[in-house]
Amino acid sequence: MKRWNIYTPEGVQDILFDSCRQKRILEGKLRDIFRLNGYREIETPTIEFYDTFGGERGLIKQESMYKFCDSKGRLLVLRPDLTVPVARIAATKLKDDILPIKCSYIGNTFSFDEIGGGKQNEFTQAGCELLGANTPEADAEVVIMAIESILATGLENFKIDIGQVGFFKGLMEESGLTEEQMEEVREFIDEKNLVGVEHVMDKHRVRGSLKKIILDLPKLFGSKEIIQSIDYRDIGDTATKALQNIKTVFEILEEQNLDKYVSVDLGMVQSLNYYTGIVFRGYTYGVGFPILSGGRYDGLVSKFGRDCEATGFSLGINMVMMALERQRIAINGEEKGVFISYHENARKLASNYRRELISKGISAELDIMQKGLEEAKKYASQKGFLKFICFNKDGSKEEEML
Amino acid sequence: MRYITFALSKGRLTELSIKLLEGAGIDCTELKGKSRKLILTDEKNKIRFFLAKPGDVPVYVEYGAADIGIVGKDTLLEEGRDLYEVLDLGFAKCKMCVAGPKELQGKMDSISINRVATKYPEIARRYFRHKRRESVEIIKLNGSIELAPLVGLSEVIVDLVETGRTLKENGLEILDTISDISARMVVNRVSMKMENQRITNIIDSIRKQL
Secondary structure: OOOOOOOOOOOOOOOOHHHHHHHHHHHHHHHHHHHHOOOEEOOOOOEEEHHHHOOOOOOOOHHHOOEEEOOOOOEEEEOOOOHHHHHHHHHOOOOOOOOOEEEEEEEEEEOOOOHHHOOOOEEEEEEEEEEOOOOHHHHHHHHHHHHHHHHHHOOOOEEEEEEEHHHHHHHHHHHOOOHHHHHHHHHHHHOOOHHHHHHHHHHHOOOHHHHHHHHHHHHOEEOOHHHHHOOOOOOOHHHHHHHHHHHHHHHHHHHOOOHHHEEEEOOOOOOOOOOOOEEEEEEEOOOOOOOEEEEEOOOOHHHHOOOOOEEEEEEEHHHHHHHHHHOOOOOOOOOOOEEEEEOHHHHHHHHHHHHHHHHOOOOEEEOOOOOOHHHHHHHHHHOOOOEEEEEOOOOOEEEEEO | OOOEEEEEEOOOOHHHHHHHHHHOOOOOHHHHOOOOOOOEEEOOOOEEEEEEOHHHHHHHHHOOOOOEEEEEHHHHHHHOOOOEEEEEOOOOOEEEEEEEEHHHOOOOOOOOOOEEEEOOHHHHHHHHHHHOOOOOEEEEOOOOOOHHHHOOOOOEEEEEEOOOHHHHHOOEEEEEEEEEEOEEEEEOHHHHHHOHHHHHHHHHHHHOOO
């Protein structure tokens, strides 16, 4: 049975010449930015044990992972994420390294229906992780890295939307709600459903001043002025600290004149089991999904046996490419160079000439088909070569721009 | 200025949606006409509209093909898309219910249910999994759901109930209410941030009419 032999599975794609070249150029730009800023690149395995990502209080839903077994019957997965492997490494191979540790990666991840890839099941992520630092300066550095990375891709109209999950968590601690009720509130705040939040607050009789702030949460998003205007008292230590933290981060961004790229959303409360502080997402025109997401995840590394604060972000390369295309921003790739045709008596000349061009960094190809001048010229112009060169029987050379 | 795109549900929600938009100062003349154009515009406010099957509206909005959608809560619950649900528009009210023969009334906790017929398989599956912690066989039907328990296809059904008349005439009763349903306004998560000011204005001027 070969019913599926000519197809690719759902959610994966072939990336051909021009797109592939553009993707490599993008990756190259990001790699440079990461390296210049001290985020050294690492490469982790494509397959890992299921236990690394899933299990008891697993971070990633088991139904979103590709699973299979190794020769000893242990459950393996195709990595659904690249932050978790970094946390694993930080707690094990790098456990004696002096902190902070900065690393970066560019690699493919695999999962069913994750928004990070615009619903693709295999997509490329490029990201940075900063381990062992929990200052607002560290939080700001990672946001700045995110902004500079997006700028490096050529996108200019984008927003980094910043939240602080500690604020929500703190308010919930104070509210006395059960875990189940908190989850109910979280869902409503996450979907900016004012009526829903109000309904839950009334049902569970949360005290007056606190209730007012929680009801505000779905509305606390927009320009950076919101951050300055917030002045809540009597909200408990956790929430107060969270608010102070995000304020300082915004101050640092303002000092750097990067505040024009950021907005704030204190109602950004997705993935609370993962993030512990600042959270952010990158948005642009032309794609309905975030192109970037990140934040502070202080509890993750300890799952692998080392207490270590951490923060980072990752950029979805496929989404960025879609955004560039929709916004008609060209990625300048190199073009095809020279096509060299020759009479068989001049083969050596032609070969030497090709080598000469290549050594100068000019792309050049030989006519290996030998079907005559007309055919060669037709091929060269269809393939998009810039220049056609022919070595004649007597060794003379003719050039023509295509 | 970019267009803000609305996806409106075709059918019983259409007219009421148009009324709300007009109340918010949006010109819907093209929308009310008999044109066969699929995409209609209000050039002054730079707003575009299209009508789609209700089940497709959350999809258009999630992918950002539409910035804003108007759709029933039943569809939102069934589709489970990642959106902002910013307004309860309050019209097209009804309830999502579990219904069955009246002999089962009050016995929901003691009997074990094997088969459930519904037009909303996801809502039914979630209800039985989370609220009742039961694994049941969900049978997806496309209409006249009330028929299923009468002919022995399933013990109970999960369906929208507006007046309850159809149930009553067929000897069925509401056994449990899953959720209140009404029309909602949803917004794409990226659009809300990239076009914050314009979308917030639209939301506010619609909220004022409710």
